[in-house]
């Protein structure tokens with residue numbers, strides 16, 4: 001079992017390097033007792049980065065996936081390097097921070113946009129996908145191009161007047177009574193999930209999520225909203241792009 005250390009609270013999403021122990025060595029990969037590398041899931045791509053065996057030997061982390069209760073870090077490095085590791089070996093993991101922080105900005109911006117689309121037009125987000133500097137949201141129902149100015153205004157407003165983001169674990173019964181639980185059609189939450197990890201954007205949104213997020217909407221920067229397109233009857237897609245590098249320099 002791998003402890004998903006990035007889940008614990010919002011500051012954990014800002015941890016860039018950590019120590020952990022090897023618990024399994026599948027071919028070309030490592031399983032650790034704990035990790036801050038995000039494994040692909042919920043529309044958020046895997047983290048990349050490095051795993052250092054010692055001062056001279058580094059492996060590149062090229063993919064991270066969840067396999068049941070464990071996280072598998074697929075690595076590439078000098079021939080024979082992996083063979084020097086055994087179960088219990090200590091390593092140092094370092095995240096590709098530029099890539100991860102981009103995913104955090106995209107993910108928080110996606111929650112914000114999903115919330116505003118639901119509040120203004122009653123459309124639920126069924127699926128979201130983050131990639132590179134862009135994200136797409138698949139919505140139930142149609143969404144016309146006339147909605148773009150108001151939604152773009154909402155995104156700009158949240159950047160100019162930053163709102164804090166926080167992570168809370170709340171009992172399932174409490175979450176089911178929260179009126180915000182209506183807005184997320186993203187993933188049907190299995191009954192056994194209790195407590196629920198909620199990502200909250202102050203006065204704007206609350207949504208169950210296992211992803212990594214920025215601590216303030218002030219870190220989102222300017223966002224370019226694309227025109228929505230129809231995906232056949234009863235469905236539409238809207239996308240956006242991060243229009244600039246992060247306006248604040250995030251630190252660990």
Ligand SMILES: [Zn+2]
Pocket residue numbers: 042107111208209210211
């Ligand atoms: Zn999410």
